[in-house]
Amino acid sequence: MSTTAQTTSITELAERVDEAARRVAGLDPEARKAAEELKEAVEAVHRAGLITIVRRMRADERARELLFELVDEPEVRMLFMLHGIIRPDPMTEASRVIDAIRPMVRSHGGDVELVRVEDGVAYVRLKGACTGCSAPAVALREGIEEALIERVPAITRVEVLPPEPSPVLIPLSAVRFGRDDGWVRAIPVEQVPDGRITPLHLTAKDGTEQEAIVVRLGDRFTAYVNECAHQAMPLDDALLDREAGTITCPWHGFSFDAESGECLSMPGAQLERLPLRIDDGHVWIKVGS
Known part of the structure; x- marks a missing residue:
């Protein structure tokens, strides 16, 4: 690998692609058509090869973990996104x-x-x-x-x-829930630290138990089943990046969008979201169907 290739940043590479696209757009119609056809042909070859590589690596137990690591590399991620192999939600x-x-x-x-x-x-x-x-x-x-x-x-x-109406406080005792509604009074809001992942063990009225995590980013709360979508490993010690809005599994480095649960490392994977509401200063989470 040349020194230039080693030191070129992902931003510089992206800028070169953008600049080339702008120059092609400025060509006369015939030249532009020829350039675009060449681009499409080269991209089709690259995409077919990449898809074959990804399929073979996913099918091989030894190579799958390496593939997951490679997807987190900015250059590889950009390449997969350019060819539609990874599509952010x-x-x-x-x-x-x-x-x-x-x-x-x-x-x-x-x-x-x-x-x-x-x-x-x-x-x-x-x-x-x-x-x-x-x-x-x-x-x-x-x-x-x-x-x-x-x-x-x-x-x-x-x-x-439309704008949200001003909240009206109704005593929780005045609201009558069904016996088997599955809602569990999980934790006081003040005990959920901002910018952190809070693991919880929940038990519904019917005895159903659930391991869960609550993610808090400012005034936004989200609950998920406490299992990584990769190998169902617990997320108690996952890294929550407030700036990027991501959750990173501590076991194999899978990255998830903190608010949607969508996996950013491999298309199709998804954290299982649990219904959550805030009532009477507490976080309530629904367990079971």
């Missing part, structure tokens, strides 16, 4: 876009919350200067919509949800 991609544009939105006195992504539609909730019918508010909304549609291929439309 739309929620993860949209969250990154929102995080990127949030400083701009806040600088105009507004804010935006990504609620969910379903069937190609991103549902967002707007606050502050983003609401209303004034020209600046409309411009902010259009900018948010344009950023999501342009940067996340799976998103074709953006829907703005």
Whole structure:
């Protein structure tokens, strides 16, 4: 391997790809068509070879673990993403876009919350200067919509949800739950540390037991079955990266999106999410069906 290849960063490589694409776009129609056909042919060969390598490595017990490690390397991950072998889930991609544009939105006195992504539609909730019918508010909304549609291929439309109503506190004793509803009063909210993973052993009224983890990022709480999607190993000591929004399994290094549970190391793997709600200052988690 040449010294240049060894020292070229992933960012520099990506910039070279972008620059080459821009230069091709500036060619005359015939030259551009020939360049694009050459690009597609080379990419097809590379993709077929990569798919064969991945399939063979996944089928071999000795090679599978190495494959999982390789996917965490930025260069390998970028290569797999370029060829569609790894596809980040739309929620993860949209969250990154929102995080990127949030400083701009806040600088105009507004804010935006990504609620969910379903069937190609991103549902967002707007606050502050983003609401209303004034020209600046409309411009902010259009900018948010344009950023999501342009940067996340799976998103074709953006829907703005109405503002959340002010919370009304209802004593928990006034709410009557079914005997077998499966909801377990798990832990006081104040005992769930921010930016940490909290393992819990839960027992429902019918005796059903469940090992779970609660992930807290600010005021966002998520619960999962305490098993890595790779080999069902416990996640008690998993690493939670607040900045990246990821959970990394301590056993084999699998990385998961902290809010969706989607595996970022291997397509198709997913942490099993548990229903969670906050009531009366406590985290409640539903166990069983």
